[in-house]
Amino acid sequence: MISTILEQVRADLPNLQGPLPGPRARAIIERDARVVSPSYTRSYPLVARKGEGAIVEDVDGNRFLDFTAGIAVVATGHCHPRVVEAIQKQAARLIHMSGTDFYYEELVALAEKLDEISPGDVPRRVSFGNSGAEAVEGAIKLARYATGRDKIIAFFGSFHGRTMGALSLTSRRAVQRARFGPLIPGVIHTPYPYCYRCPYGQTPDHCAVECVKHIEDTLLKTIAPPEETAAIVVEPVQGEGGYIVPPQKFFDELARVAAENGILLVLDEVQSGMGRTGKMWAAEHFGIVPDIFTVAKGIASGMPLGATVARADLMTWPPGAHASTFGGNPVACAAALVTIELLQHELVENARVMGAHLMERMRQWPARFPLVGDVRGLGLMLGIEIVRDQATKEKAAVWRDRVVTLAFERGLLVLGAGDNTLRLCPPLVISRDQCDFALDTLEACLKQVIAEA
Numbered sequence: 001m002i003s004t005i006l007e008q009v010r011a012d013l014p015n016l017q018g019p020l021p022g023p024r025a026r027a028i029i030e031r032d033a034r035v036v037s038p039s040y041t042r043s044y045p046l047v048a049r050k051g052e053g054a055i056v057e058d059v060d061g062n063r064f065l066d067f068t069a070g071i072a073v074v075a076t077g078h079c080h081p082r083v084v085e086a087i088q089k090q091a092a093r094l095i096h097m098s099g100t101d102f103y104y105e106e107l108v109a110l111a112e113k114l115d116e117i118s119p120g121d122v123p124r125r126v127s128f129g130n131s132g133a134e135a136v137e138g139a140i141k142l143a144r145y146a147t148g149r150d151k152i153i154a155f156f157g158s159f160h161g162r163t164m165g166a167l168s169l170t171s172r173r174a175v176q177r178a179r180f181g182p183l184i185p186g187v188i189h190t191p192y193p194y195c196y197r198c199p200y201g202q203t204p205d206h207c208a209v210e211c212v213k214h215i216e217d218t219l220l221k222t223i224a225p226p227e228e229t230a231a232i233v234v235e236p237v238q239g240e241g242g243y244i245v246p247p248q249k250f251f252d253e254l255a256r257v258a259a260e261n262g263i264l265l266v267l268d269e270v271q272s273g274m275g276r277t278g279k280m281w282a283a284e285h286f287g288i289v290p291d292i293f294t295v296a297k298g299i300a301s302g303m304p305l306g307a308t309v310a311r312a313d314l315m316t317w318p319p320g321a322h323a324s325t326f327g328g329n330p331v332a333c334a335a336a337l338v339t340i341e342l343l344q345h346e347l348v349e350n351a352r353v354m355g356a357h358l359m360e361r362m363r364q365w366p367a368r369f370p371l372v373g374d375v376r377g378l379g380l381m382l383g384i385e386i387v388r389d390q391a392t393k394e395k396a397a398v399w400r401d402r403v404v405t406l407a408f409e410r411g412l413l414v415l416g417a418g419d420n421t422l423r424l425c426p427p428l429v430i431s432r433d434q435c436d437f438a439l440d441t442l443e444a445c446l447k448q449v450i451a452e453a
């Protein structure tokens, strides 16, 4: 008894002080409601004050285990000391000069590093922006410029960002596009290989890669002729759409169709890249070498940075064709260089090992919990699909949301993805104990939702 009372609060696990939200959090949320755009989607009242590793502390001193990583961003954990040091040193020396008009070494060094670690043995050039959406804008513009073609094939359920070009590819939810049109012309959507809910009603055994057949036999022969189609843009693991992992044969076929028709293969690695899947790039799981790929989120451990990385022979646009004042600013580049070093040193491997550890237990969940329809993912990009009935696969968005809320109330931060999927995307520094805490907590939440149903 006494030993329980005296037991030290573990700094690497959650610790809640009282009912949530606490008084300070409530006051800030009230202020937020008056002045901040109501278009933001907050799932629960977390008001963050500081972060360390995988722990986030709120303004009332409650400590949470962060299995969101600020939406798959803080790859090296919150405020990794090496990243903080790099940012502080760089900020004291040079915060901004604009790589658009001048040179500085940090930008060159990061482009060299991205060239070095890019998938495939292909020389690369890099154009920097400040976000995932900007990286996608750069990819759309470059694909059109390099091919002289205007059409772009994208996938249903995809999320590529919210600026007008990226939004034209995004097709995750109607609310993201409603009343913003007309969007850019020439974008054609096609079904994503969502095998748990195959758009063609197939089972994995009978799959004839109908998703790619549709592109080859229908789109390219009707509304997207190859001589007019610049690119196929695809997330190698669909992120916001529900953490969906396509089968190998999808990528084999997609790469073949793209190559045979001179269409560029553009991979959006904004969420799946930077080690999250247990390899530096999700592309490496499938052995695909993109012509262009986009990077953001995890690249700089939370500093705003995006990159459009292309085959060097494609990126031949002239001075003035594309640039950004802030893109690749020295502080973000310094953070990115240290982030990549830490990823290469041990964190990509930790993502693989911890992902396997989580999956080992989660794999049994469909057999243990009737509301878990599917468990899937790569590395630390894991999705749990919540259904009303495993046989009908009816989506249970309300139950998914309830799990998210219950987890928060127990000190675990998770978010949804897709209509009814729970996503786990912790920082890549996560430990085994923290994974076990998350698993125990989620199991308790699943049980409670079953009891309440």
Ligand SMILES: Cc1ncc(COP(=O)(O)O)c(C=O)c1O
Pocket (backbone or CB within 6 Å): 131, 132, 133, 134, 136, 159, 160, 161, 162, 235, 239, 240, 268, 269, 270, 271, 272, 296, 297
């Ligand atoms: C795959 C993918 N691409 C692009 C974006 C847009 O990134 P940002 O919000 O930084 O503009 C996201 C964001 O979730 C994403 O998941």
